[in-house]
Amino acid sequence: MxxxxxxxxxxxxxxxxxxxxxxxxxxxxxxxxxxxxxxxxxxxxxxxxxxxxxxxxxxxxxxxxxxxxxxxxxxxxxxxxxxxxxxxxxxxxxxxxxxxxxxxxxxxxxxxxxxxxxxxxxxxxxxxxxxxxxxxxxxxxxxxxxxxxxxxxxxxxxxxxxxxxxxxxxxxxxxxxxxxxxxxxxxxxxxxxxxxxxxxxxxxxxxxxxxxxxxxxxxxxxxxxxxxxxxxxxxxxxxxxxxxxxxxAVPDNHTAILPALHGQTILHGHTIGVARDAAFSFIYQANLDLLERMGATLRFFSPLTDGCLPPCDALWLPGGYPELHAAPLAANAAMRDDIRRFFAADKPILAECGGMLYCLETLTDYDDRAHTMLGLLPGHGAMRGRRGCQGMQTAELPEGPIRGHAHHRSVSEGTPEPIAHGRRQRHPAPGEAIYRQRRLTASYLHLFFPDNPAAVARLFERDPADHRN
The missing domain is CATH 3.40.50.300 (P-loop containing nucleotide triphosphate hydrolases)
Structure with missing residues (x-):
C-alpha cells in the first residue's frame, strides 16, 4: 500500500x-x-x-x-x-x-x-x-x-x-x-x-x-x-x-444522508422485495443504501425469470424497460399471480414509471402488440415513439413530499382518478398523476428516497399505523 x-x-x-x-x-x-x-x-x-x-x-x-x-x-x-x-x-x-x-x-x-x-x-x-x-x-x-x-x-x-x-x-x-x-x-x-x-x-x-x-x-x-x-x-x-x-465534511454526516430520521432504524425487521433485472433497472444506489440504513432487509427478484416473490413485507417495482420485455413479462404467469396475491393481501407496493406500466392491465409495445400485465391498476399503457415527458417534480404523497423526476415515452389511458399530482419544479401546471389502489402507490415519477426518508418509511411499512415519529 x-x-x-x-x-x-x-x-x-x-x-x-x-x-x-x-x-x-x-x-x-x-x-x-x-x-x-x-x-x-x-x-x-x-x-x-x-x-x-x-x-x-x-x-x-x-x-x-x-x-x-x-x-x-x-x-x-x-x-x-x-x-x-x-x-x-x-x-x-x-x-x-x-x-x-x-x-x-x-x-x-x-x-x-x-x-x-x-x-x-x-x-x-x-x-x-x-x-x-x-x-x-x-x-x-x-x-x-x-x-x-x-x-x-x-x-x-x-x-x-x-x-x-x-x-x-x-x-x-x-x-x-x-x-x-x-x-x-x-x-x-x-x-x-x-x-x-x-x-x-x-x-x-x-x-x-x-x-x-x-x-x-x-x-x-x-x-x-x-x-x-x-x-x-x-x-x-x-x-x-x-x-x-x-x-x-457536513457537520453531522448521518443527518446529511438521513435528515428526517436522526438515526432511527424505523424499518427494522422489514423485508422489501426489489425487482431488478433487464426490465426493471432504474434504481438509485442511494435509495438502496437508505433503505438498508433505515433497517430494512432487501431481497432482489426478477419478474422476468423468477417463479415467485421472495418472502417480503413490501415491494418496490422500479422503472426500466418493460416495453422491451413485455412478452416474457406476460408469459411469466406464476410471478404475475404471486404479485396479485401480494396486492390482495393489502401489502405495500411502490411502482415507478416502468413499474407502474407493469401494474396496468396491458402494455402495448413499439410493434403495436398488446401484452397482459398485472392488472393491479385499471388502465392500459402504450409506447408513443420519440416524443416523451421529462422533468423534475415533487411527488405530493399523503406520507409527505418526495422529490424526483419523470422521464418516459409512453402514455397510460383508462386509469382511475389520481389521489394527487406531482408538483413541477418551475411550472404551475399539474405534474404526473399519482395513483393509489389498496396499498399500491403508482406513478410515472422516479423518487429520490433520501429527500424525505420518513415519508419513504411510511410508504413501505407493513401497517402505516405502526409508524413512530
Whole structure:
C-alpha cells in the first residue's frame, strides 16, 4: 500500500469512527459540454478506465437524475457511481458524497448533464459551488476556429467557473487539431483531441444509453479503446497534477444522508422485495443504501425469470424497460399471480414509471402488440415513439413530499382518478398523476428516497399505523 493510500485508509477509518478530518482534498474535474450529444459519457468513461488501468482509484459522479450513464461509468471505473443533483438531493448530500470520495480517490470525475448552463440548477452551478475546474468536451466535427470561439464564450459567460481545458471530440486530422489549438485563448489549453471513431462511441436507444448489463463485453472493448486514445494524448498526467480540491465534511454526516430520521432504524425487521433485472433497472444506489440504513432487509427478484416473490413485507417495482420485455413479462404467469396475491393481501407496493406500466392491465409495445400485465391498476399503457415527458417534480404523497423526476415515452389511458399530482419544479401546471389502489402507490415519477426518508418509511411499512415519529 502506498503512503497516500495508507493516509486515505486511516482518514476513512477515523471518519467512520467519528474522529476523522473535517476536510479532505483530492484532484477533481467536472466534465461539461456546450450541449447534449457531445460525447461527455464516452470521454468520462475512457478517462476513468485509463486511470484505473494505471492502478488509480477514480470516483465518478453523474450530475442530475440519470440512471443509465452511472451504470456505464461504474463498469468503466470499477467503483460505485452516485448522482449529484442540487435540487433533488440537496447541497449537504452532495457535499458529503464528494467528501467521502475524496478520502479514498486519486481523482474525482463529475460528469455534467446537458449543456453546462442548462437547467436550474445547472452543471455550472454545481461546479461553482464546489470549486471544481471544468473540462469542456466538444464535438468539433464541421468546425475548427469556431470551436475555440465557443469555448471562449463559455468561459466568459460567468465569472464563478474555471475552465481547465478542452477535449476536442470527433477531431478529423492532425491539421484539424492544430487549427483549434492555435485559436484557443492562452489560458485554455487543448488537453486532448479524440479522433472520429465509431468504435469509441457508446450505444444508445430511446431513453438514453443501452444498459451496461446488456452489452458488458462490448463496453469493455470501447472503454479500452478510449483509454488508449486518451493515454496517447498525455491526459493522465495533466489531470493528476491539477491542484487538489478541498471538500468539507457536513457537520453531522448521518443527518446529511438521513435528515428526517436522526438515526432511527424505523424499518427494522422489514423485508422489501426489489425487482431488478433487464426490465426493471432504474434504481438509485442511494435509495438502496437508505433503505438498508433505515433497517430494512432487501431481497432482489426478477419478474422476468423468477417463479415467485421472495418472502417480503413490501415491494418496490422500479422503472426500466418493460416495453422491451413485455412478452416474457406476460408469459411469466406464476410471478404475475404471486404479485396479485401480494396486492390482495393489502401489502405495500411502490411502482415507478416502468413499474407502474407493469401494474396496468396491458402494455402495448413499439410493434403495436398488446401484452397482459398485472392488472393491479385499471388502465392500459402504450409506447408513443420519440416524443416523451421529462422533468423534475415533487411527488405530493399523503406520507409527505418526495422529490424526483419523470422521464418516459409512453402514455397510460383508462386509469382511475389520481389521489394527487406531482408538483413541477418551475411550472404551475399539474405534474404526473399519482395513483393509489389498496396499498399500491403508482406513478410515472422516479423518487429520490433520501429527500424525505420518513415519508419513504411510511410508504413501505407493513401497517402505516405502526409508524413512530
Amino acid at each position: 502506498t503512503e497516500r493510500a495508507e493516509i486515505r485508509a486511516r482518514d476513512r477509518s477515523d471518519t467512520e469512527a467519528g474522529r476523522g478530518p473535517a476536510r479532505a482534498a483530492c484532484p477533481a474535474v467536472f466534465i461539461a459540454a456546450p450541449a447534449s450529444g457531445q460525447g461527455k459519457t464516452t470521454v468520462t468513461a475512457a478517462l476513468a478506465r485509463m486511470l484505473r488501468n494505471q492502478g488509480k482509484v477514480v470516483r465518478v459522479f453523474k450530475t442530475g437524475p440519470d440512471y443509465l450513464d452511472p451504470l456505464v461509468l461504474a463498469q468503466a471505473s470499477g467503483q460505485p457511481v452516485d448522482q449529484l443533483d442540487l435540487w433533488m438531493a440537496g447541497e449537504a448530500y452532495c457535499r458529503q458524497r464528494l467528501f467521502d470520495a475524496a478520502l479514498e480517490a486519486d481523482l474525482i470525475l463529475v460528469e455534467g448533464a446537458m449543456g453546462l448552463f442548462d437547467g436550474e440548477p445547472s452543471s455550472a452551478d454545481l461546479a461553482a459551488l464546489f470549486d471544481l475546474p471544468m473540462v469542456i468536451v466538444m464535438d468539433v466535427k464541421g468546425m475548427a476556429q469556431t470551436a475555440a470561439a465557443l469555448v471562449a464564450g463559455l468561459a466568459g459567460f460567468r465569472d464563478d467557473i474555471r475552465i481547465a481545458g478542452l477535449i476536442a471530440n470527433a477531431c478529423g486530422s492532425k491539421r484539424h487539431r492544430e487549427l483549434i489549438d492555435a485559436a484557443l485563448p492562452a489560458a485554455i489549453p487543448l488537453l486532448a483531441a479524440v479522433e472520429r471513431n465509431a468504435a469509441l462511441a457508446l450505444p444508445e436507444r430511446h431513453l438514453g444509453l443501452v444498459q451496461a448489463e446488456e452489452i458488458r463485453e462490448d463496453l469493455e472493448t470501447r472503454f479500452e479503446a478510449g483509454a488508449k486514445a486518451l493515454l496517447a494524448e498525455g491526459l493522465a498526467d495533466a489531470l493528476l497534477q491539477l491542484p487538489p480540491v478541498a471538500f468539507d
